[in-house]
Amino acid sequence: MRKRISALGLIGVAALVLTGCAPAAQETTEETGAQSSATAEAVDPVTLTMWSWRTEDVEKYNTIFDVYEAANPGVTVEFEAFLNTEYNQLLATGLEGSDGPDLAMVRAYGGVQALIEAGQLLAIDGAVDTSDVEQSLLAAATGRSDGNLYGVPFATQTLQVFYNKGIFDELGVTEPSTWDEFVALNEAIAAGGYTPMALGAKDSWMLPIFHEIVGAARYGGPEFRDGLLAGTTDFTDPDYVASIQIVNDMTEYMVDDVIGVAYADSQIQFTAGTAAQFPGGSFELGNFTTQAPDMELGVYLVPTPPNSASDKPLAAGWADGSFAVNTKSENQDAALKLMNWLASPEFGQLFVDEVKQFSAIKGLTYSDPVMKEMNELFASGPTAYINLVDMRYGDPSGSTLIGEGIQSMFLGDLNADGVADKLQEGVATWFTPGA
């Protein structure tokens, strides 16, 4: 009998482990908002705490905030970073309780809505001057249901084609400026014994990124997005379907069985010099420069494919996250003053120089030549990475749907029409145009 009980206990414990993982939350209800605005009056000295997931950048942010502290005597900014993968839970719990930060880095777009809906972030419309911020990026910190602004975007990413200048020189080829040149370039690279493009198709999140890089101009970028959001068009639009078809056509320039290649493998293909080009995001820069310090990097935008809806090449971009203020902060005035500085070109330039990422602030100078060129390319034809920017407010998300759809297309189970249908059907379960 004892044996039996212990066996049952073991079963119970093992099975419970999973249930124990359910997200923790305190059971406070609607008591936020009201009491918070009355309290704070910026008194000297004040210590502002800011939470972040950028554990690798703590020193850099401290340097940046030293500048602010010098100009604002009495103010101390304490920058605390937590493990990236644990951050969302930590922040949600911290904002819920009384020991949360005054300010916090929050995720972008769909990733911040839960905090906004729970009333944990302060609306900053009118209180923070965001005129120096790239306006298209403000959507990253805008409440889906009320349209208010809840944060200042800090970092951005853009999608372009990286290439190995050494291989280009060796083969005597150059950056393409027309679609025909682009096709000829890939043929020439293949003939030269290199893999034209490295792509990690086994990791489905990489595929919508590749789709934007080769297909954004074909479906029309910003104009298509306006129509999509207004409800005058949807993902089954022939131009959008054609852009998905281009993704399929490009497999010719990748290794056989690209569907089995992992993202990390594709990075190695490029840094080891077996692949000449890597279509990817600006977030690759750090890895490429550490893994292949001797490689000379080039970047370009894929020229417009035939029958393109856009008349110029496009670079998709998005905001990576924003700074926001806790509704429960007791130092709201001081926090808002800091937010104004975080939205200024002075902070933007410090961010670019120290953190070495793309800032959301307009008109900055980049000292790194590759970053400078990427920034210029983005400015020449900016568009939104729609499936991340607009299609992550519900489940299933647009990027998941198109990622899995393209995998099915590579496997021969779906055609471009089928991928578009699946995407449209999936997002239609929660997305209402014009809402």
Added chain:
Amino acid sequence: MKTKRKLHGQMPVLIGTAFVLPALVLFSVFILYPLTTALSYSFFGWKGTLRGEFIGLENYVTVFTKAPFDEALPNAFSHNLLLFAGAMIFQNSIGLFLAVVLHKIGRMKRLFQTMFTLPYLVSPLVVGYLWSLMLSPLFGPVNATLKAIGLDDLAHPWLGDPNTAIWAIVFITAWQWIGFPMLLYGAALGGIPDEVTEAAEIDGADGVKKFRLITLPLLLPALGTVSILTFIGAMEAFPIPYAVGGSTGSPAGATDVMALLFYRTAFESGDVGSIGTSSALAMLLFLFIFGVAVALRTSLAKAEKKVYG
């Protein structure tokens, strides 16, 4: 001197409770409390971490009827069942075979036991990444070896093809866990008294008959334990599928399992009500595992009673 006598009698209730209390407190705080809160969460609507109104079974209806769950749930669940079937057929039968062989040979038993159990000591997440490198079509030694010995036709993007990806996970799991059934069966085999087997030999039983009529029935308790633990392991599979196919179960959901679906819903969803739906998923999975495990245990107990009288 008086206390000495007391020890022979029954332990007083108060002292007994005091001994159980620490375990009871830990169990309540770390298991009972999260379980009941997850249960309660699943009956509410959510806006981020802000609990909304009581909505009864709506979250449960959602995970069965609404996209993406209406497709993802049966897909993921079928993969869990497949992992269980695969583990029973390959991992446990080969484990039993190895245990019997090692028991018979006796020599170098320890060495082989250690070797087969070694992968079991490595984190499953590491094992998963290791094998996804081994099976990579670009740099993986598996395909390279196949090509080197002229078996080019067999070289395959194992993790990229939905037909082979889930079986690759069955294989990787078996590779890691094979030592576990082997050890349990080995211990059970060692516990079978020689008299019984000798008596069977005297009665004229040959090797096969001996195994079928003597060894197997006496292994029943071990078989039961291994089956139930395999079932729980397969239903909760997470680290290896995550390392091999990522949180979306690449390619195209071919390696999706329940725990990945739960993980995506709870931590990667843009839906503000995801605490409710993910709690409902977790409860369903718990109830299924608990129910089946109890049922298995009960029927095994009956079968054991038949054998042992």
